[in-house]
Amino acid sequence: MQSLHELIAFLESLPEPHILFDRHYRILAANTAYRLAFSPNGEVVGRRCYEVSHRFDRPCDQAGESCPLALSLRSGARERVLHLHHTPKGEEYVNIELTPLPDAHGKLHVFVEKVAALPSARPRSDEAAMLVGRSPAFQRMLARVARAAPAQASVLLLGESGTGKELVARAIHEGSPRASRPLVVVDCSSLPESLFESEVFGHEKGAFTGATHTKIGLVEAAHGGTLFLDEVGDIPMTMQVKLLRLLESGTYRRVGSTELRRTDVRVVSATHRDLEAMMRQGRFREDLYYRLSTFPIHLPPLRERREDIPLLAEALLRRVWPQRRLTLHPQALQRLMVHPFPGNVRELRNVLEHAALWCDGDEILPEHVEEALAAGRRAAPASTAAALAIEPDGPQEPPDEAPLPTARRERERETLRRALQAHHGSRAALAARLGISERTLYRKLKAHGLLDDGPGSPDRQPDRA
Structure with missing residues (x-):
């Protein structure tokens, strides 16, 4: 030594x-x-x-x-x-x-x-291109980002729409030795098959009708940097083999050219689709999948990192309304905390922007959030009740509430209590938001001793068909 x-x-x-x-x-x-x-x-x-x-x-x-x-x-x-x-x-x-x-x-x-x-991540931030959070799920994801960033391996980002895959791709790029070179984004879902090859690999003058000049492709524009293939599950089958050649040899051809060109890019891809199921159905090449997914990273949905909602809401309000010092009323924040957010962070931003338009002062109130949620409301997914720790309806409802394990019962009671505090409408509306029937909601409120706190008349049972 x-x-x-x-x-x-x-x-x-x-x-x-x-x-x-x-x-x-x-x-x-x-x-x-x-x-x-x-x-x-x-x-x-x-x-x-x-x-x-x-x-x-x-x-x-x-x-x-x-x-x-x-x-x-x-x-x-x-x-x-x-x-x-x-x-x-x-x-x-x-x-x-x-x-x-x-x-x-x-x-x-x-x-x-x-x-x-890690320049692109903070526990809290008001910068636009920044990953924000401190929940265990967020930190587990970020630890994988930190591992992947300095390497050259291909990274596959997996997660639902709206979870911030492009921000994660940017964090990987900025934490890599290629940070000084370009990050080029390819939106695979927006490129029709007829234009995909030309946009990605470029074309020569006269290669097809309308090709009045030579055009470099996105692969060439990303030379020395990172190529981010967003929604890679939407790449046409005919193009998948050409992308595989690029990954394996670093070579490609412009449309209308026989010249084999070489580029140096690191590929990060993302999808919300189940690529393994697509492989079984013959809609995605198995060899391409293994080239893209050398290091997969799962991005948690917002319902798995609810403790990050206050931090995200604070950061998003600063981003979308920088000229206003907006804050959230505690009950408005609580209402956000129990919402399932099937659209994830993108939906949270939409709700906050909408709520801010109803707010004339500096504090967003519960009714502003309710208005924003109602305006963008869609049918609750089947998993909504489960995501809120509430037992959903079964095929046939039993006459009495079935006993739950103690821990699950406590979680269910706490979730119902929070939902009641944040809800100002009818019992039917609350049941619809929670993804359960009004009858089931009544039984659960009664079983947990919450009927006096519930919406609507506490002594009136829901009408039976």
């Missing part, structure tokens, strides 16, 4: 934040980049790393995070984890890479830690 003096000199030459510390978390050295990032007005040498970066009074693994030092002491190898660090600019997500430096006897006493910020 190098001498401590040599290590300190080496760390100082690195542009990224680095520290040298011992197995007791005590910082032995920190380069200028680290001091500027985490403690511009104070000394860090001699302090514990978790005190500086997290403001914790105990190690990360004792405070709910994954500690790279603890992992390295167990494995004896380099470890990488995603952390949420405190900086003078506020909280930010960082990718931690810890390298153990064994002594002459193989013992681990000293470690080097590199801190790399």
Whole structure:
């Protein structure tokens, strides 16, 4: 191992934040980049790393995070984890890479830690092109993004519409060595088959009627950078083989040319479709699927990260109405928290924009949110009741409420209680929003002792057909 003096000199030459510390978390050295990032007005040498970066009074693994030092002491190898660090600019997500430096006897006493910020993600943000969240589901997704970004592997983003796949693709690009080169988006769903090849691969002058000049394709425009294929499940079968050739050899031909061209692109693709089912039906090539999905990343729907709704709502209001200081009334926020959001973050933004138009002051009220939700309401999906932790109707409703396990019963009661607080309409409207029948809603309110809090007359049972 190098001498401590040599290590300190080496760390100082690195542009990224680095520290040298011992197995007791005590910082032995920190380069200028680290001091500027985490403690511009104070000394860090001699302090514990978790005190500086997290403001914790105990190690990360004792405070709910994954500690790279603890992992390295167990494995004896380099470890990488995603952390949420405190900086003078506020909280930010960082990718931690810890390298153990064994002594002459193989013992681990000293470690080097590199801190790399994820520029496109924050726990909260008012910037437009930013991933926002701090829920466990969001952090699991972000950890995979941090793993994928610096690599060259093809990434497949999977998730429902409106979950932010283009933002994730941008985060992968900006966290890669290709960040200084272009990110080119191909909207596969909007390109008809007749134009797909020309748009993606380009064409020569005279290649077809109307081709009055040579045109470079999106593949060529992305040279050195990242090609993002959005809704890759919509690529025509005839084009899939040409895309496969590009992925396997980096070569392609313009329409109307025999010249084999070469490009250097990293491919990130996305889809809300079930590609495995499409393969079984013969509508998507199996070989192309495996080339695209070297590293799949699942984007959680909003109903799986409900605790992020307040952060997202705050950020979205700043983005869509930057000239107004809009806030959400607590009951308006609670109403958003129980909505299933089948359209995910895109639907949340739509609701907030609509509600803001009804708001004459600085605070969006529950009735503004109700108006926005009613205007965009569509039939509740079959999974709505399940997403809200409410047992849906069965094929035949039993005369009495069937007993539920205690934990599920408590979740159901809490969900109903929150829905009642946020609802100002009839019991029928509430039942429709929850995806259950009015009779089932009455039974559940009665079983949970919530009838006095419910909409409509508490003593009137719903009409029976």
